[in-house]
Amino acid sequence: MKKAIDVQAAVAIASLEAIAAKTQGTFGVGGVMLDSFGTVLQSVHNNVIRHGLIHDPTAHGERQLIDWYYAEAAKGRALPPSHEITIVTSLDPCCMCAGAILAGGFHVVVAANDCNAGVNHEGDASFTALPEALREQARGTFSYPAVLGTSSYARQQRGAAPPPFFIGKTIAEPTQALCSLVFEATTESVIGLFNVDPPRASLLDPATLPGDDVIVRALKRACPDALTYRCEPGRPDAGLAPYLEHAVRRDRAQGGNGDAVVLLDAFGNLLLCCHGRRGKSAIRTAFMECTRAYAQLRYKLMDGLEAARQDEVRRYLGHPKDATLVLARAPDETALDVMNLGAYGSTMEGPLPARNPAQLQFVLPPRDEAALARLCAGLPPLYRDVIGIHPTQVADAGLVAALAAGAAAT
Numbered sequence: 001m002k003k004a005i006d007v008q009a010a011v012a013i014a015s016l017e018a019i020a021a022k023t024q025g026t027f028g029v030g031g032v033m034l035d036s037f038g039t040v041l042q043s044v045h046n047n048v049i050r051h052g053l054i055h056d057p058t059a060h061g062e063r064q065l066i067d068w069y070y071a072e073a074a075k076g077r078a079l080p081p082s083h084e085i086t087i088v089t090s091l092d093p094c095c096m097c098a099g100a101i102l103a104g105g106f107h108v109v110v111a112a113n114d115c116n117a118g119v120n121h122e123g124d125a126s127f128t129a130l131p132e133a134l135r136e137q138a139r140g141t142f143s144y145p146a147v148l149g150t151s152s153y154a155r156q157q158r159g160a161a162p163p164p165f166f167i168g169k170t171i172a173e174p175t176q177a178l179c180s181l182v183f184e185a186t187t188e189s190v191i192g193l194f195n196v197d198p199p200r201a202s203l204l205d206p207a208t209l210p211g212d213d214v215i216v217r218a219l220k221r222a223c224p225d226a227l228t229y230r231c232e233p234g235r236p237d238a239g240l241a242p243y244l245e246h247a248v249r250r251d252r253a254q255g256g257n258g259d260a261v262v263l264l265d266a267f268g269n270l271l272l273c274c275h276g277r278r279g280k281s282a283i284r285t286a287f288m289e290c291t292r293a294y295a296q297l298r299y300k301l302m303d304g305l306e307a308a309r310q311d312e313v314r315r316y317l318g319h320p321k322d323a324t325l326v327l328a329r330a331p332d333e334t335a336l337d338v339m340n341l342g343a344y345g346s347t348m349e350g351p352l353p354a355r356n357p358a359q360l361q362f363v364l365p366p367r368d369e370a371a372l373a374r375l376c377a378g379l380p381p382l383y384r385d386v387i388g389i390h391p392t393q394v395a396d397a398g399l400v401a402a403l404a405a406g407a408a409a410t
Contacts, residue, residue: 006168010088021045028182031061062097070281090179092118099339112180117382125159131333149173197319229270238398251275259286260328330366
């Protein structure tokens with residue numbers, strides 16, 4: 001089996017994956033997973049975009065590698081425990097990937113910096129983007145090896161030392177530059193693909209479609225309860241409680257802690273109601289399942305169609321920016337909640353519409369409102385300043401009371 005016993009060799013593999021990602025038309029980022037002997041277990045590149053369409057906003061390299069690890073283990077493959085696994089990535093992990101890495105207990109070696117969305121966006125490995133309780137773990141497991149040289153790509157070693165199986169512990173300056181430039185070359189065009197959907201005024205109500213329409217059938221396959229609940233746009237009410245309660249029970253049965261997420265479209269229709277699948281992967285939370293399911297629903301309907309037909313799908317199934325995401329419970333300061341907020345940011349990839357300020361809502365309140373506010377205020381610039389992540393509680397007291405009563409009964 002192939003081995004990478006030098007940091008430079010491992011980063012070179014990740015950089016080749018990043019080039020493949022650029023060729024595909026998605027974010028130019030790649031990664032490789034190694035065991036404690038430097039054996040290459042898997043390598044992968046970003047897959048957010050396929051065929052010029054959003055395929056999966058969570059398909060960053062690190063997240064894919066972690067889900068691959070859990071899927072292989074579930075098949076019975078003998079793999080080392082996660083604390084003996086190292087992910088080498090061509091770009092600093094975003095909040096979604098950093099949360100997934102921390103939740104799983106993996107080590108990570110990072111090449112290029114990302115001052116916009118990277119968990120180490122300040123570059124000093126202080127990890128102020130993370131809650132205080134997670135910073136020490138990050139300092140002990142996130143490595144930013146030295147890059148020798150005199151250009152702007154050179155840097156000193158930061159964070160944890162590279163894992164001991166690496167003989168060479170530095171990155172060559174040209175390789176570091178390649179990792180950075182490949183990502184920079186793709187950012188503008190990929191983010192542009194998140195902004196091709198029609199404006200809210202041009203959206204059409206999927207509830208007006210006949211039951212045998214291809215869009216309705218696809219919705220029903222993804223969620224049998226689709227289009228069976230409707231509320232005033234952006235204002236979920238107590239009628240949503242039974243859907244959330246059912247998903248909460250399913251989440252617990254799948255190894256979760258009672259998470260559930262509902263996606264309501266711009267007309268107030270329920271499109272998806274999702275629970276987590278953490279019995280299959282420790283990072284398959286309800287939010288990850290929901291945002292991925294909606295993106296892939298749209299992708300499968302649009303892939304291969306001419307532009308006019310794709311536009312029709314987009315008009316009935318608008319971008320999540322114009323929808324309302326309802327969480328059963330508020331985010332906390334756990335690694336999984338950092339991951340979920342990061343995945344929300346990766347789903348938006350830009351400012352929220354002014355007409356939809358309460359796009360992300362929760363039912364059950366946080367244990368510490370001040371802690372949630374600090375978490376959001378401390379996120380990297382993309383999430384804090386561009387998107388402006390600020391979850392708010394639903395306004396309907398009946399919905400809160402109903403879900404609280406259900407939670408107390410379990």
